[in-house]
Amino acid sequence: DAGVIQSPRHEVTEMGQEVTLRCKPISGHNSLFWYRQTMMRGLELLIYFNNNVPIDDSGMPEDRFSAKMPNASFSTLKIQPSEPRDSAVYFCASSLLAGGPKGEQFFGPGTRLTVL
Amino acid sequence: DAKTTQPPSMDCAEGRAANLPCNHSTISGNEYVYWYRQIHSQGPQYIIHGLKNNETNEMASLIITEDRKSSTLILPHATLRDTAVYYCIAVNSGYALNFGKGTSLLVTP
Numbered sequence: 022d023a024g025v026i027q028s029p030r031h032e033v034t035e036m037g038q039e040v041t042l043r044c045k046p047i048s049g050h051n052s053l054f055w056y057r058q059t060m061m062r063g064l065e066l067l068i069y070f071n072n073n074v075p076i077d078d079s080g081m082p083e084d085r086f087s088a089k090m091p092n093a094s095f096s097t098l099k100i101q102p103s104e105p106r107d108s109a110v111y112f113c114a115s116s117l118l119a120g121g122p123k124g125e126q127f128f129g130p131g132t133r134l135t136v137l
Numbered sequence: 138d139a140k141t142t143q144p145p146s147m148d149c150a151e152g153r154a155a156n157l158p159c160n161h162s163t164i165s166g167n168e169y170v171y172w173y174r175q176i177h178s179q180g181p182q183y184i185i186h187g188l189k190n191n192e193t194n195e196m197a198s199l200i201i202t203e204d205r206k207s208s209t210l211i212l213p214h215a216t217l218r219d220t221a222v223y224y225c226i227a228v229n230s231g232y233a234l235n236f237g238k239g240t241s242l243l244v245t246p
């Protein structure tokens with residue numbers, strides 16, 4: 022398996038533009054997570070899907086952020102409009118089960134977003 | 138989930154065992170101890186996890202004290218590629234991983 026795939030790996034955009042980050046989880050995994058990492062706040066969970074259904078989006082910063090999972094093999098995280106404070110590395114992770122004895126999460130390489 | 142406490146940084150000579158401690162004195166009976174690491178500029182990588190018993194896999198060993206209030210991750214023969222930030226996380230049936238600040242391990246030649 023190729024692991025979790027994220028695209029693009031790097032994104033540079035201007036304030037006010039729409040940004041879409043993409044993730045393909047490991048085949049067979051039914052849980053998908055979006056995280057954001059900054060120097061100030063470390064790694065933060067933004068949203069968690071189970072069987073394509075959003076379960077917890079309490080970590081989503083504000084209405085400018087939205088995430089979808091139209092099927093088991095694809096998810097998007099969209100920021101509209103983007104702001105400089107959104108600059109961070111965004112990670113997608115998937116797992117077979119969420120938590121417990123089989124809850125290990127497998128992370129993608131991340132998307133480094135820079136908003137000018 | 139229980140709070141975990143780790144030293145901010147550690148050094149280890151290449152080829153020696155790296156022993157990374159973690160305190161989780163308030164851990165509950167159904168919480169697992171998970172270890173992840175993050176090599177610079179990469180996504181976090183799962184290492185190992187356990188509940189009560191010691192565990193070993195191809196990457197590391199996990200030693201959990203009998204009272205489960207602390208644990209130690211052991212990298213038996215550290216290499217330069219093991220230089221990373223190591224996170225100890227207590228997780229129950231929930232899914233949220235609180236990565237905290239972790240331990241920055243530097244393996245030196």
